[in-house]
Amino acid sequence: MIRVIALALFLTACLTDVATAQEMTGATAEVAKKEVITWENTKVQMFLAGNTAAADWLAGALCDGVAYTGADGILRGKAQFLAELRSGGRTVQTMKHHDFEVHVYGVGNIPRTAIVTFIGEEVVELNGKTNRWHDRATDVLIKDRNTWRVAAHQVTLIPVSEPQK
Numbered sequence: 773m774i775r776v777i778a779l780a781l782f783l784t785a786c787l788t789d790v791a792t793a794q795e796m797t798g799a800t801a802e803v804a805k806k807e808v809i810t811w812e813n814t815k816v817q818m819f820l821a822g823n824t825a826a827a828d829w830l831a832g833a834l835c836d837g838v839a840y841t842g843a844d845g846i847l848r849g850k851a852q853f854l855a856e857l858r859s860g861g862r863t864v865q866t867m868k869h870h871d872f873e874v875h876v877y878g879v880g881n882i883p884r885t886a887i888v889t890f891i892g893e894e895v896v897e898l899n900g901k902t903n904r905w906h907d908r909a910t911d912v913l914i915k916d917r918n919t920w921r922v923a924a925h926q927v928t929l930i931p932v933s934e935p936q937k
Contacts, residue, residue, distance in 0.1 A: 804883040819864040827857040865895040
């Protein structure tokens, strides 16, 4: 009996190591990276299409427990963020994202998580005040039934340097 238990524990430990997520490389990772960049570009297009389009799209694109920290430093949940969009409390006037860097993690050859960073240039009206933001953002996406969804979003403002004289 002790041998059976020891063997079971050994096999469990071995299989746990096999199932550990690793950063992916190769063709599957490249496909996933393209999917994530397409997802990010679609997000920008939805924001530029207006609050209703953005809120409707994000309702399915954000995880229910998303941690969404904007450039203002406020942590919002999904319901709060969508309500802010639908009420007009947040309106995107311009938005451009570039310099994407994507890392894909998975088990075997199956992508499960992607971390994407990018530079953002936005003009956003937030609670009646117009903000011009130059920032670096990070999205953590999970693959949920073949659909990428955001589990966490974080924005850090990048100070604008004084022009050189």
